[in-house]
Amino acid sequence: MDWITHEEDVWFDFRGSSPDQLVSGRYYKGTVDGFADFGVFVDLAPGVTGLLHRSELDRRLESLDWEPGDTVFVQVKNVRDNGNVDLSWSIRQSGDEFRGAQVHDPDGDADGETIESDDDDDGPGPVRQTPTPDHDEALNGDADADADDESDVDADGTDTTDTDAADGTDTTDTDAADGSTAASADEPTADLDRVDVDSLDDRVGETVRLEGEIVGVRQTSGPTVFELRDASGAVDCAAFVEAGVRAYPDVEVGSLVRLDGEVERRYDELQVETEALEILADDEAADVERRLADALTAEARPESATTLVDGDAVDAVAEDLVDAAETIRRAVLESRPVVVRHAATTDGYVAGAAIERAVLPLIREEHAAADAEYHYFTRRPLEESVYDMDDATNDVTRMLQDRDRHDEKLPLVLLVGTGSTVESSDGLGLLGIYGARRVVVDADVADAAVADDCEAIVNPGLAGADAADLSTGTLAATLAATVDPDVADDLSHLPAVSYWGDAPEAYVSLASEAGYDADRTRELREAIALEAYYQSYEDKRELITDLLFDDAGGLAGHISEQFRRKLDAEVDTATANVETRDEGDLTVEVLDTDAYTHRFDFPPTSLLLDELGRRRDADLIVGVGTDECYLRSAGDLDVRGVAGDAAERVDDAGITAASVRDGRIEFLSGRRDAAVDAIVAAAVERLA
Known part of the structure; x- marks a missing residue:
C-alpha cells in the first residue's frame, strides 16, 4: 500500500484547478457531490471531483449518513492519466481529529501554510x-x-x-x-x-x-x-x-x-x-538485546509439526516444516514483512491462502496498528509457476523502495509451489544478492541445487519420500497449521479443495468432518480456478477469504456455474479441432491453441489442457502456441529430457524447457513446425 495510518495526521485544503495537481497519499477535505451504486462522488475543489468507490469504505454504502453538501475527509489514492481521481476512506471524519491542517495551493503563495484551528468549523484541534x-x-x-x-x-x-x-x-x-x-x-x-x-x-x-x-x-x-x-x-x-x-x-x-x-x-x-x-549503549543495550533474542528464540520455534493427516510424505519433511514455520514466525516477531509468492492456480491460491490464514493473526497479535496485516503480509500470485528474473526484479524493486522510503526491513520471501527448480535460480539469486530471506515450499518437482539458493526448502521428494499423492496446497496447509495451531481447524478442508484429480480419501474425510462434502469442495475448487484467472497478479484477499472460509451465501456455487459453462464450451471447441496422430502404439493429440482457443478469455491454456487430459484417452496431448507448447501425459514424462532430445534433433530452433511443473517447452516461432515435430517425437520415444 502507498499509505499508512499515520498519514492521516494532517489534512489539506486543495485550492488547485486540475486533478494532476493533487498529491497521492494526502488527505483532503471535500464536499459530498452525489451518490451512485458504486460509490460516492466528492468535490475537492471547483471542477475537481473524485470517486470514493464502495470497496474503499469501511462500512456498507447504504449505511453512510452523508448527504450532498456535507464536509468529509478522504485520501487521494490515485490520479489516473485520464484525470479520474480514485479516493480512499479516511477513518477520521472531523477536522479536529487530525493533528493539523495545511493549504495545498499549487499555483499560489499560500501553499504549505498552516490552517489555524477554529472552534466554529471543522479545523484541526490542538497538537x-x-x-x-x-x-x-x-x-x-x-x-x-x-x-x-x-x-x-x-x-x-x-x-x-x-x-x-x-x-x-x-x-x-x-x-x-x-x-x-x-x-x-x-x-x-x-x-x-x-x-x-x-x-x-x-x-x-x-x-x-x-x-x-x-x-x-x-x-x-x-x-x-x-x-x-x-x-x-x-x-x-x-x-x-x-x-x-x-x-x-x-x-x-x-x-x-x-x-x-x-x-x-x-x-x-x-x-x-x-x-x-x-x-x-554498552551494558544497557546488551541487556535489551539479550532479552529480545531469548524471547524471540523461545517464541518462534514450534515444538513439532502440526499435521492434518498422518502420511509418509509429510512425516519425511516434519523437521523441515518446523524450520520453515520458525522462519515465518521469527519474521513476524522481527517486524519483517512476509511476501508469499504462489502460482495463479487453485492449488497455488489454496496454498497461499492457508499461509495467510495462519500468519495474519500473529501479525495482529504482535502489532497494535490496525493496518499492520496489510503492511507486514503480502501475497502476490505469479502468472507462471517459475519465479523468474521479471518476478524477482519486481520484488527487489519494491523491497528496496520500502527500505529507503519507510526504513522497512528486507522481507522474508516465501515461494509456495514455485521456485523449486533450477529455472528459478536466477530469480532466487537476485533476492539473495540483496539479503532477502528465501524459503521454498513445494510438494511437486524440486531440484537439489535450489537448496543453495535459499535458506530452507520443504519438498518430500528431496527428503526421499514419494509425494505423488501430495498437493502443494496440502503441504502448505500443514505448514500453516504448524505456524499457528489455533487455525488448524480452519484449514482442514483445504487439502481436498486443492486436488483436481481424486483427492486421497484421508483428506476427503477430513473435509467432510469439517462440513465440506464432495460437491462443496468441487465448487470451491472451480470457483477459485475461475477467480485465479482474472487479474491473476492480484491477491484478491477478501474474495478468496470469502470463498474458502466464509462462504455462507452460495458465492462458490454461483462462480462455479460460470466456471463449468466456460470450461465446457472451450473443451467442446478444442475437441472439434484436435489433430490426432498415431505414433506407434501411442495416440498423440495436438491442439493449435493460437487458432482454436480464446486466448484472452477463461480458461487459460494450462487448465484447458489439464481438462482435456482428464476427459480424453490420448497418451500424449500437446498444446501448441506461437513459440511454446505444453505437454500433458498420464505417464511419467521428463520434460527437460524431452526438450534436450528435441534440441539435438533441431539444433537451430532454440528449444528449451521453460517450466518443468507446467510441462512447458519454448522454441523459436520461425521454426515452429520443425520444433513441434521434434518435441512430439522425443516425447513419444520417452513414453514408449
Whole structure:
C-alpha cells in the first residue's frame, strides 16, 4: 500500500484547478457531490471531483449518513492519466481529529501554510509536541505548575519561553550547538519502571517506560512514527516536533532505546505519544538485546509439526516444516514483512491462502496498528509457476523502495509451489544478492541445487519420500497449521479443495468432518480456478477469504456455474479441432491453441489442457502456441529430457524447457513446425 495510518495526521485544503495537481497519499477535505451504486462522488475543489468507490469504505454504502453538501475527509489514492481521481476512506471524519491542517495551493503563495484551528468549523484541534527539556523536568518532579508559570517570565516581566536571553534567538525547538530539533536531545528522566508492550492495553492514559528495538521509522506529514518492539510485542510511538519534521534524527531502525510516553488509543489503535527517547549503549543495550533474542528464540520455534493427516510424505519433511514455520514466525516477531509468492492456480491460491490464514493473526497479535496485516503480509500470485528474473526484479524493486522510503526491513520471501527448480535460480539469486530471506515450499518437482539458493526448502521428494499423492496446497496447509495451531481447524478442508484429480480419501474425510462434502469442495475448487484467472497478479484477499472460509451465501456455487459453462464450451471447441496422430502404439493429440482457443478469455491454456487430459484417452496431448507448447501425459514424462532430445534433433530452433511443473517447452516461432515435430517425437520415444 502507498499509505499508512499515520498519514492521516494532517489534512489539506486543495485550492488547485486540475486533478494532476493533487498529491497521492494526502488527505483532503471535500464536499459530498452525489451518490451512485458504486460509490460516492466528492468535490475537492471547483471542477475537481473524485470517486470514493464502495470497496474503499469501511462500512456498507447504504449505511453512510452523508448527504450532498456535507464536509468529509478522504485520501487521494490515485490520479489516473485520464484525470479520474480514485479516493480512499479516511477513518477520521472531523477536522479536529487530525493533528493539523495545511493549504495545498499549487499555483499560489499560500501553499504549505498552516490552517489555524477554529472552534466554529471543522479545523484541526490542538497538537501535542514532543516536549523540551523543561517538560522533562516537570515530569521528574523538579518543577511544579507554579514554577513553570514563573519560569516563563524574566525578572523584568519579559516572556523568555521561546527565546535565548542573550541574543533573542528561538531555542525551544533547536539545539544551540548543532541546530537539531530538541526532540533529539530529550532523555527519559522520569522515575518510571519498565513495562512490556503487551501490557499497554490496560495502561491507556498512563505515562509508561518502554525498552526495545526500533524496527520501523516512518516520517509522516505530521509526526515521526517509531515502531518499537520488545520481548512481548510491538507498538507505534509518535514523536511530534512540527508537521513533517523528523524527530530524534539519530534514532534509526535497529537502535536499542528507552522511551517514555503516554499510552493512547486512537481509533482502535494503541499508540504511545513520545515524551522522551534515549538510545541505549554498552551494558544497557546488551541487556535489551539479550532479552529480545531469548524471547524471540523461545517464541518462534514450534515444538513439532502440526499435521492434518498422518502420511509418509509429510512425516519425511516434519523437521523441515518446523524450520520453515520458525522462519515465518521469527519474521513476524522481527517486524519483517512476509511476501508469499504462489502460482495463479487453485492449488497455488489454496496454498497461499492457508499461509495467510495462519500468519495474519500473529501479525495482529504482535502489532497494535490496525493496518499492520496489510503492511507486514503480502501475497502476490505469479502468472507462471517459475519465479523468474521479471518476478524477482519486481520484488527487489519494491523491497528496496520500502527500505529507503519507510526504513522497512528486507522481507522474508516465501515461494509456495514455485521456485523449486533450477529455472528459478536466477530469480532466487537476485533476492539473495540483496539479503532477502528465501524459503521454498513445494510438494511437486524440486531440484537439489535450489537448496543453495535459499535458506530452507520443504519438498518430500528431496527428503526421499514419494509425494505423488501430495498437493502443494496440502503441504502448505500443514505448514500453516504448524505456524499457528489455533487455525488448524480452519484449514482442514483445504487439502481436498486443492486436488483436481481424486483427492486421497484421508483428506476427503477430513473435509467432510469439517462440513465440506464432495460437491462443496468441487465448487470451491472451480470457483477459485475461475477467480485465479482474472487479474491473476492480484491477491484478491477478501474474495478468496470469502470463498474458502466464509462462504455462507452460495458465492462458490454461483462462480462455479460460470466456471463449468466456460470450461465446457472451450473443451467442446478444442475437441472439434484436435489433430490426432498415431505414433506407434501411442495416440498423440495436438491442439493449435493460437487458432482454436480464446486466448484472452477463461480458461487459460494450462487448465484447458489439464481438462482435456482428464476427459480424453490420448497418451500424449500437446498444446501448441506461437513459440511454446505444453505437454500433458498420464505417464511419467521428463520434460527437460524431452526438450534436450528435441534440441539435438533441431539444433537451430532454440528449444528449451521453460517450466518443468507446467510441462512447458519454448522454441523459436520461425521454426515452429520443425520444433513441434521434434518435441512430439522425443516425447513419444520417452513414453514408449
